[in-house]
Amino acid sequence: MFCEDVKIEDVMTAVEEKRPFYLYSKSQLTRNYAAYARALQGMEYMVGYAVKANNNLKILEHLRDMGSSAVLVSGNELKLAIKAGFDPSRCVFNGNGKLLDELILAAEHNVLINVDSEFDLEQICEAGRIAGKQIKVLLRINPDVDPQVHPYIATGNKNSKFGIRNERLGWFLEQVKSHSDEVKLVGVHCHLGSTISKVSIFRDAAVLMVGYVDHIRSEGFEIQYLNIGGGLGIDYHHEGANYPTPTDLVNTVHDLLAGRDLTFIIEPGRSLVANAAVLVNRVTGVKSNGNKNFIVIDGSMSELIRPSLYGAYQHIELVSPPAAGAKRATFDVVGPVCESSDFLGKDRELPTPEKGAGIVVHDAGAYCMAMASTYNLRMRPPEYWVEEDGKTVTKIRHAENLDDHLSYFDGL
Ligand SMILES: Cc1ncc(COP(=O)(O)O)c(C=O)c1O
């Protein structure tokens, strides 16, 4: 198995840490961003990369170099985006529980802020007063569209904690009008959920959202932005053809934007970074409990929690061809963590690997390292990428180690 022109087995031999690591293709990140830029060509647009998907500083800098802006959900993400060189006035701050100090920081940097609730608007006004700024805000509307995804990652239907309800819109418009020193309404936003595999779902939402734009404009507001959120899924099952692309997404809403003089904001996370990485692990051993077969690897739910958390499928493969005569069997691929939920894959048909064999979890660029923990004192893994020459492997994040943990107790 190769990452660009580099044999993954060779990277395993070369890296200093003999433990799981993430390996990215920088070229794949470039291709993913270019797919959005191509799809949006000719339109007024902003691609706001959702930093929560992967907050590696080198990846952020690369996306910024390609023209991306950033979508943020915490004060620390904003600080990191500034460090990575993003223009904060082209960034968007989202969230249902933003804190006053985070809002003041965002106001000071002229970040666009999405209003999520009544109390959120009150606090945004307070931040505007304290910072002495008129904050540009978008209303995050809950359009109640079913994204047809795992309930834990659906965000735009009626059971969701995010966004404002249609019935309250009038109240928000009045409040914005009467607080014009602190806030200026410049747009509307929605985000339906993540791993969406049908672009018709985005169209359903966009139809509602342009309706809101028209209505709010008729109330005398100058609306500049329509922000449709993120959420486009990727082909985790490696089924090939027909998985929707950024072009399919943009094409399905294009006619709704035509003639409306709007800047279109899209907030992709997963579809920019997920397929640009693998988690590389080693086989510790193979066992059977009589009922089930297990491949025990050195990676775990600490490095990659999506299968444990959502029952998510990520494709698993051996890095090198198996030894001659290796029997194929059905395995659960599990880690060493003391939890029965510690699995990377269930019921996978694989050749029986040898101890020490490399085994990768695919599509590990989004919500994998970003959600890694130090549970069982498994310190977070290092990250590498293959440069755009296709050959050079560069470390892009150091491994954590026990000293990092011990440093939290220094001087106590
Ligand atoms: C408001 C908002 N925007 C963008 C994203 C990015 O979503 P995705 O990674 O599915 O593209 C998320 C995460 O779901 C989100 O909550």
Ligand SMILES: N[C@@H](CCCC[NH3+])C(=O)O
């Ligand atoms: N963490 C989720 C996605 C959540 C998106 C954030 N709103 C995942 O791994 O699929």
